[in-house]
Amino acid sequence: MQIRAGFEIAYDCPQPTPMLLTLSVHPSRLPDVIGPHGIGFDRPVDATDYRDGFGNIVTRILAPPGRLTMAAEFLVQDPGTPDAVAPEAMQHAVQDLPDEALVFLLGSRYCDTDRLSDTAWSLFGGTPPGWARVQAICDYVHDRIAFGYEFADPTRTASGAHAERRGVCRDFAHLAVALCRCMNIPARYCTGYLGDIGVPPVDYPMDFSAWFEAYLGGRWYTFDARHNTPRIGRILVARGRDATDVAITTSFGPCILAGFRVITDEVPPPPAQDWPASPHDDASALADGPASLAQSLSDDRGQPHG
Structure with missing residues (x-):
């Protein structure tokens, strides 16, 4: 395709x-x-x-x-294949992570882990580690935040999106990334193209999209808290700690x-x-x-x- x-x-x-x-x-x-x-x-x-x-x-x-x-x-x-799904992908102990993944455990400009750590552990501490835990985070973020371009705010952090319960795709990604990092799962912010391919078209103007990747089972997997379903046709432009790195x-x-x-x-x-x-x-x-x-x-x- x-x-x-x-x-x-x-x-x-x-x-x-x-x-x-x-x-x-x-x-x-x-x-x-x-x-x-x-x-x-x-x-x-x-x-x-x-x-x-x-x-x-x-x-x-x-x-x-x-x-x-x-x-x-x-x-x-x-x-033309959807995002990979690997329920068996395990979560690594921090001491076993590769060096290059460690920076994606740290708080950053928009992923303010210090404000969300207690919330993350209270919500996800009892979930199975690994894929199921990241998916639980995506489910939570998807249900908590209402999407709308009128909700865009370039200064909103992950904790702000959690409190306000509204935002655009970058807010979904920032909150999911921050919650993953709080649970010691490396997560990095991604931006790129994502059209309405393989799904019913939506009545929104086309824009660049944001999603994230989590390090599980020895590799990076794509997750998307806004759409919360595997999608077809992502074209990656950039990765980083958060939107600051990939503006x-x-x-x-x-x-x-x-x-x-x-x-x-x-x-x-x-x-x-x-x-x-x-x-x-x-x-x-x-x-x-x-x-x-x-x-x-x-x-x-x-x-x-x-």
Whole structure:
């Protein structure tokens, strides 16, 4: 199966503004990208990439004064299989965890474990360790928080989401991550694309999505407290301790979000033909495809929605 994904984001900057962009597909999914992949700009901009401490691709730019639009659109080959489910996956003792997993046991900016530790142990101390415990945390978070874009708050922490009982996908992920860490289960925050593939479409504008991964049975498994069911077609962009590490844009100066659109759609398979297409037909389709994708992305700019 192929997935068409991309974005168009615009900022108004009153002065030259350094920015970090975490908008490239994660290196682990780059082999699945079909054709060129990169961030384009509607004005001349010097852009350089580097790998951050979590292995994500980050792009550095100096945004010029005025409006700057950045965009990308690409195809990803996906196996079309849902998230793995492994009820037998065990929880490791802290002393047996690999060194690289230990940082994901610690509190962070939005995952304030110090405020949730007593709550976590009172709720989940009696659950079976391992997969069942993480699933119990997902069930709890899914039932406790009401989802709505009108509930978005960039300063809300995990304990804040627990108290307010509302939020967006990042709040579901932050609370589940924090509760896992309180129970000595390494958990890391993830962001990327997740379209309505294999599920009934919802009446929300498309956005980047947040989920998390927990370290069980010697590997990282995907969990999603908001949807709380295995999903198809996740395209990972970045991982980190929380949303601070994987913000899609970080600006070092004043700027205003002026446009925001994300696309994530399954590409329908080509219709069956009773006769082979001519070489001219194939060449025409190949020439028209990328142009039509770019045109549709640039012609329908969405508005920011939290």
